[in-house]
Amino acid sequence: MNSSSHFTPPQLRRRAFGLFDAAVLAAALAAVSFLAWQAAADLKYGWNWSVMPQFILTRGADGSWRPGALGLGLGLTLKLSLWIAGGAAVLGLGLALGRLSGSFYWRMLSRTAVEAARNMPPVIMVFIFFFFLGSQILPWPRLIEEIRSLPPAALTTLEFAAAPSGRLAAFMSAVCALAYYEAAYFSEIFRGAVLSIDRGQWEASRCLGLSRFQQYRFIILPQAGRRAAPQLAGQFISVVKESSIVSVISLPELTFRASELSATIHQMYEVWLTAALLYFICNFGLSLLFGRLE
Amino acid sequence: MTGGDFISVERIYKTYDSGLAALKGVSLTVRRGETLVIVGPSGSGKSTLLRCLCGLEEIDAGAVVIDGQVVSGDARLRDKMRPELGLVFQSFNLFPHLTVMENITLAPVRVRRVKAAEAEKAAGRLLEKVGLADKAGARPAQLSGGQQQRVAIARALAMNPRVMLFDEVTSALDPEMIGEVLAVMKDLAAEGLTMVVVTHEMGFAREVGEAVVFMDGGEVVERAAPAARFFDQPATDRARQFLEKIF
Ligand SMILES: Nc1ncnc2c1ncn2[C@@H]1O[C@H](COP(=O)(O)OP(=O)(O)OP(=O)(O)O)[C@@H](O)[C@H]1O
Ligand SMILES: [Mg+2]
Numbered sequence: 001m002n003s004s005s006h007f008t009p010p011q012l013r014r015r016a017f018g019l020f021d022a023a024v025l026a027a028a029l030a031a032v033s034f035l036a037w038q039a040a041a042d043l044k045y046g047w048n049w050s051v052m053p054q055f056i057l058t059r060g061a062d063g064s065w066r067p068g069a070l071g072l073g074l075g076l077t078l079k080l081s082l083w084i085a086g087g088a089a090v091l092g093l094g095l096a097l098g099r100l101s102g103s104f105y106w107r108m109l110s111r112t113a114v115e116a117a118r119n120m121p122p123v124i125m126v127f128i129f130f131f132f133l134g135s136q137i138l139p140w141p142r143l144i145e146e147i148r149s150l151p152p153a154a155l156t157t158l159e160f161a162a163a164p165s166g167r168l169a170a171f172m173s174a175v176c177a178l179a180y181y182e183a184a185y186f187s188e189i190f191r192g193a194v195l196s197i198d199r200g201q202w203e204a205s206r207c208l209g210l211s212r213f214q215q216y217r218f219i220i221l222p223q224a225g226r227r228a229a230p231q232l233a234g235q236f237i238s239v240v241k242e243s244s245i246v247s248v249i250s251l252p253e254l255t256f257r258a259s260e261l262s263a264t265i266h267q268m269y270e271v272w273l274t275a276a277l278l279y280f281i282c283n284f285g286l287s288l289l290f291g292r293l294e
Numbered sequence: 295m296t297g298g299d300f301i302s303v304e305r306i307y308k309t310y311d312s313g314l315a316a317l318k319g320v321s322l323t324v325r326r327g328e329t330l331v332i333v334g335p336s337g338s339g340k341s342t343l344l345r346c347l348c349g350l351e352e353i354d355a356g357a358v359v360i361d362g363q364v365v366s367g368d369a370r371l372r373d374k375m376r377p378e379l380g381l382v383f384q385s386f387n388l389f390p391h392l393t394v395m396e397n398i399t400l401a402p403v404r405v406r407r408v409k410a411a412e413a414e415k416a417a418g419r420l421l422e423k424v425g426l427a428d429k430a431g432a433r434p435a436q437l438s439g440g441q442q443q444r445v446a447i448a449r450a451l452a453m454n455p456r457v458m459l460f461d462e463v464t465s466a467l468d469p470e471m472i473g474e475v476l477a478v479m480k481d482l483a484a485e486g487l488t489m490v491v492v493t494h495e496m497g498f499a500r501e502v503g504e505a506v507v508f509m510d511g512g513e514v515v516e517r518a519a520p521a522a523r524f525f526d527q528p529a530t531d532r533a534r535q536f537l538e539k540i541f
Binding site: 198200201203204205206207208209210214218219222223226 | 348350373376377379380381383385387388389390391400401404405406446449450453
């Protein structure tokens with residue numbers, strides 16, 4: 001037997017582009033071309049892509065660049081996503097630790113919270129937080145008054161980081177609702193990562209006299225965090241997509257802006273395709289970025 | 295200081311959740327400054343005994359007395375006593391995300407509240423003692439097994455424990471690294487540190503052990519002092535059979 005062929009891993013040979021791959025690719029191309037041809041021929045629709053760029057980025061009267069409607073929407077989508085993911089990470093870590101706790105009470109409490117979040121549609125949670133909690137129970141209006149009386153610098157910062165004070169109540173209830181919803185998934189990721197840490201790490205640190213809190217802080221969570229990072233990054237991309245449902249409470253994020261725009265101008269298809277493309281570029285860019293960071 | 299029992303184990307029983315009785319009425323004592331070697335076939339309960347000593351496992355009956363205090367059944371006292379017992383594992387269990395220096399200083403700083411600079415100075419001395427002064431900044435993954443195990447010993451010593459427990463610390467090592475770890479342990483024994491050593495290294499046991507306990511089937515079958523007497527003239531048939539299988 002020839003020794004060099006003996007050491008060739010079998011996967012390497014299978015990587016070649018085979019007949020089956022070619023067939024799949026051809027079928028996919030055919031399907032796409034058919035749709036495109038249908039769109040071009042049958043659809044009585046005057047495509048006009050040239051109006052779209054201005055809705056992403058436009059030049060103001062003074063010559064400075066400013067975001068158009070979709071650009072503004074994308075900005076709000078990203079802001080929302082950061083707040084939601086931040087809240088979900090904190091709450092999710094808490095729920096994970098609760099579920100791993102030695103106390104039956106904490107385990108049941110966090111389990112219940114997780115199951116509640118996981119078994120309800122997020123859009124309904126957004127409604128509940130906005131209409132019931134936001135307007136009836138939570139003291140948002142009073143809070144907003146307080147916020148309006150902040151020093152101007154603080155107010156500007158807050159409005160930049162979150163939303164204008166007029167929309168702050170909606171923004172905050174949306175963040176709370178989705179942060180809670182997403183916390184269930186974040187907690188599952190954290191819990192899995194903690195459970196994947198070798199038992200010897202717990203035992204060695206316990207023998208050295210570390211308290212449970214110190215074990216988590218110095219030994220377990222630093223390692224679990226590193227292990228969870230790829231999944232957390234993936235979950236963040238879900239958050240960006242998931243955030244589109246807050247359009248139901250009229251927060252002008254990307255999806256809301258797109259639906260508004262598609263109702264006011266003629267280029268409905270272009271608007272939705274552009275919005276889809278913006279989501280894709282943003283998320284694909286994020287996943288490339290996360291991949292680079294690892 | 296020598297003489298007097300530092301650890302006294304009184305008729306302890308341990309049955310795992312699986313229903314397996316790992317310890318069936320084990321009694322033994324460890325004197326101050328003594329090196330006690332525990333030998334016995336696989337599954338005889340040696341690791342379980344060490345884990346019960348330092349409270350990693352709860353015992354079902356009996357008592358563990360350390361320095362005159364009954365620690366079994368008293369969680370608070372046991373937590374307080376735990377740093378007095380340094381346990382070294384077969385599988386090292388170093389903290390992979392920390393450097394060698396951080397592995398060693400973490401517990402003194404966080405548990406004993408030693409100042410960081412002081413803890414590092416002490417850690418430097420310990421690293422010198424185990425022959426790894428140049429590895430302070432390395433991560434565990436960059437070290438050989440023998441080096442990792444010596445760091446684990448230094449980490450346990452950094453808490454100034456009053457007794458060191460070694461659970462087959464050379465079993466996971468390549469043969470050429472066993473010697474370097476045993477040499478460190480020999481030094482410690484010579485310094486008069488109280489040690490309980492579970493080992494399959496019979497040459498080491500014979501040379502360093504001031505007393506030997508032979509366990510089989512969750513029981514102490516035989517205790518002999520000095521160790522050489524056990525290896526030359528075992529008192530029981532079970533011990534004889536065990537030794538015949540090994541040599
Ligand atoms: N966590 C556990 N759950 C259930 N059974 C266990 C557990 N740990 C150990 N045992 C069982 O208890 C018995 C004693 O195990 P132990 O590890 O104390 O033996 P040992 O003398 O240290 O053996 P070895 O020389 O192989 O390390 C064995 O039969 C083992 O299978
Ligand atoms: Mg063992």
